[in-house]
Amino acid sequence: MKTLRTFLLALLALAAGACNRTSGDAEPQRNLIYGIDADNYRLETGEVGKGETLSKILNTYGVTVRQIDRLDRASKEIFPLRNIRPGHKYTVFIHEDSLYSPHLDYLVYETGRTDYVVFGFHDGDSVSVRKDSKPMTIRRTKRSAVITSSLWGSIMEQNLPYSLAAEMENIYQWTVDFFGIQKGDSFTVIYDERFIDDTVSVGVARIWGAKFTQGGKDYYAIPFRQGGKIQYWEIDGSSLRKQLLKAPLKYTRISSKFTYARKHPVYKVYRPHTGVDYAAPKGTPVHAVADGVVTFKGWGGGGGNTLKIKHAGNLVTGYLHLSGYAKGISQGKRVSQGQLIGYVGSTGTSTGPHLDYRIWRNGTPIDPLKIPQKPAEPIAKKNREAFEFVRDRILAELNGELPEEERITQLDSIVLPTPAAPAQPADAQANK
Numbered sequence: 001m002k003t004l005r006t007f008l009l010a011l012l013a014l015a016a017g018a019c020n021r022t023s024g025d026a027e028p029q030r031n032l033i034y035g036i037d038a039d040n041y042r043l044e045t046g047e048v049g050k051g052e053t054l055s056k057i058l059n060t061y062g063v064t065v066r067q068i069d070r071l072d073r074a075s076k077e078i079f080p081l082r083n084i085r086p087g088h089k090y091t092v093f094i095h096e097d098s099l100y101s102p103h104l105d106y107l108v109y110e111t112g113r114t115d116y117v118v119f120g121f122h123d124g125d126s127v128s129v130r131k132d133s134k135p136m137t138i139r140r141t142k143r144s145a146v147i148t149s150s151l152w153g154s155i156m157e158q159n160l161p162y163s164l165a166a167e168m169e170n171i172y173q174w175t176v177d178f179f180g181i182q183k184g185d186s187f188t189v190i191y192d193e194r195f196i197d198d199t200v201s202v203g204v205a206r207i208w209g210a211k212f213t214q215g216g217k218d219y220y221a222i223p224f225r226q227g228g229k230i231q232y233w234e235i236d237g238s239s240l241r242k243q244l245l246k247a248p249l250k251y252t253r254i255s256s257k258f259t260y261a262r263k264h265p266v267y268k269v270y271r272p273h274t275g276v277d278y279a280a281p282k283g284t285p286v287h288a289v290a291d292g293v294v295t296f297k298g299w300g301g302g303g304g305n306t307l308k309i310k311h312a313g314n315l316v317t318g319y320l321h322l323s324g325y326a327k328g329i330s331q332g333k334r335v336s337q338g339q340l341i342g343y344v345g346s347t348g349t350s351t352g353p354h355l356d357y358r359i360w361r362n363g364t365p366i367d368p369l370k371i372p373q374k375p376a377e378p379i380a381k382k383n384r385e386a387f388e389f390v391r392d393r394i395l396a397e398l399n400g401e402l403p404e405e406e407r408i409t410q411l412d413s414i415v416l417p418t419p420a421a422p423a424q425p426a427d428a429q430a431n432k
């Protein structure tokens with residue numbers, strides 16, 4: 001019995017030693033907040049008040065004038081203290097010494113939803129400043145929706161990220177008529193969504209593919225890198241980019257179309273209206289629909305503040321009733337497609353804020369909603385095989401037919417699969 005008891009005690013001792021070694025080897029989990037071990041501190045949070053400065057906030061926590069002056073000089077090139085804005089959140093990290101006297105070690109100021117600045121206060125009146133970002137996780141998601149009112153309305157109804165609507169409008173701005181969306185149109189989209197703390201969405205990182213169905217026709221968007229940048233392409237390799245944008249502004253409605261017999265809202269007589277009126281709030285940004293040169297900037301009589309831009313193919317676009325012009329826009333100025341050129345207004349003969357958008361070819365007015373569109377350069381022949389490799393996998397994922405491990409996750413260096421060697425005849429194998 002004594003021998004057995006001794007043996008059991010030895011086993012217990014060995015087990016205890018093993019447990020101690022295991023717990024000793026394990027790295028203790030740290031409660032990191034903004035990269036600081038929060039278990040060593042008492043935390044307080046606040047919000048910068050109107051007219052409040054960082055100096056005033058620091059004074060309430062006993063930071064000396066000397067340290068604040070050093071902090072001001074140290075932060076000039078990283079984040080000037082004068083850039084503190086009301087309404088932004090801050091967190092202070094306070095430790096207590098052996099006499100339970102509180103000392104502020106860090107103040108963290110959130111510059112945005114993801115970015116922040118850490119101001120540190122150390123022994124000997126020394127200070128430190130660093131900028132950082134909250135860690136984010138990315139989730140790849142595929143969602144589909146049938147439109148009941150508008151793209152934005154469907155995004156909200158489906159609880160999808162708001163930025164998804166803007167991203168899709170940017171991708172399809174040459175192809176899909178967002179002013180002509182009808183009930184029953186639909187879309188399927190694959191996208192990466194960014195999250196803070198796995199719960200707070202901070203927008204869409206990238207759209208990996210989409211199908212937009214309008215009026216029974218499918219418009220695909222396949223991402224592929226060509227010419228040094230990622231662009232979106234149709235399934236046949238033609239570019240979604242066209243010579244002209246579908247419209248020079250967003251988030252509006254068409255209040256009047258191209259016609260030679262419209263009853264004028266002010267003069268109450270029938271006269272030609274050789275343009276498209278987009279009703280929009282005053283100040284809505286207006287963008288150039290194509291590359292070109294400003295040929296007129298000034299007062300256009302009943303058209304109010306007017307811009308005219310000449311483009312390739314003997315096309316001229318006009319933008320009427322503007323409330324103002326974008327900075328740097330002048331006659332003779334070259335502008336790029338999508339560049340901000342002015343703002344919606346109600347100048348001239350107008351009953352309310354809107355943009356009167358017009359197009360002329362060789363001096364003859366044409367309907368902006370019916371102008372033929374020329375696509376940009378298609379997928380180059382040398383890139384065709386790689387593009388088709390990406391396209392086929394994106395289409396399969398849109399249709400729910402692609403295993404997760406075969407997804408396209410990067411577009412910088414597409415590695416094509418090695419083709420299988422052709423099977424040899426049985427007699428050839430027998431002769432080996």
